[in-house]
Amino acid sequence: MGLWSSRSKTSESEVDAFEQVASQVVDVIATAGVVLDSQNNVLRASPGAVQFGLVQNRRLVHSSLVRLCDRARNQTGAVVEEMLLESGLQREPVWVQARAARFGDKYMMLLVDDRTEAKKLEDTRRDFVANVSHELKTPIGAIGLLAEAIQGAGDDPEMIRKFSSSLIRENQRLASLVQELMQLSRVQSAAGLENAVEVDLSVVVSDAIDRNQVLAEKRNIKVQGSTSPSLKILGDYEMLATAVKNLIENAIVYSEPGTQVGVGLKEVDGVAEISVTDSGIGIPESEQERIFERFYRVDPSRSRETGGTGLGLAIVKHIAANHGGQVKLFSQPGVGSTFTLRLPITLQED
């Protein structure tokens, strides 16, 4: 048996010519191909079509595909439609692009491509653009209003001072949002690590603590780094420092003033572990996976106060992945959280 798994009564030469062309076409372009007669009986079905659950007892399973073929029968050229196929052997609903076209005088060719992954990507991209626009709108709107307020404040120096400091805060928020977006795009586009060099993680940790010093003082939180010996991996210094900085920043922001944050570094079975522990508000179990999604915040109203946009952990997750590692989380609401960045040590011992 060739590409096609079933046959019907047609003259030998017709079948040969037909099969040759049809199998070539389907081989090249389609996930699944079906050929039907004028009564919508299935004459041929590629293995893909059978696997896909499109055909049963020589009939098309999905009425939406039958309707597409009927439409194509009444016109010249192909009819193309994207649709969700819910029933059939396929347990999960799948997005497909289906194309039907008359083939010869009597036949109908139906080609079906699985577009589920492409559709998911498209949805994610659309959501992302909508989220970015929304996040940009808030500070931009505030900056406009504050500028008008300054203009209207006349000679009142007290009001001008008050509005200006709000203006500066909103501008900082806008700047950090744009910076985070650029970081995210950088770490997302790096398939692996182009410029991997030997990086001492103990330097990364103390640098990341330094970068949070002002914030920690402002919130009266002591950041305690354990004095660990040097531990080297192959990686991108700036990315690693950003990841650890983001984790420490969260630990500070989501804790009460007066508490402590601990940062540890150790090696466990060939994996370097950087852990950041706080005794802050904690994260409910149901949210622990979602917080790594872009723009996801457990409490958006609190984030409005802190100026968080929900990109920090998405960046951390990508950086971990770029280094062949992962981020682990242990957290209990009201008790605190520990985020652990696990990075395989790829350096050869000399």
Ligand SMILES: Nc1ncnc2c1ncn2[C@@H]1O[C@H](COP(=O)(O)OP(=O)(O)OP(=O)(O)O)[C@@H](O)[C@H]1O
């Ligand atoms: N250490 C922590 N303790 C409690 N909640 C946390 C902690 N770290 C993160 N979260 C929760 O996870 C959410 C996502 O964190 P993420 O760092 O991605 O964004 P963000 O802090 O809101 O904003 P930013 O992009 O400025 O970092 C936070 O809004 C917060 O609800």
Ligand SMILES: [Mg+2]
């Ligand atoms: Mg954050």
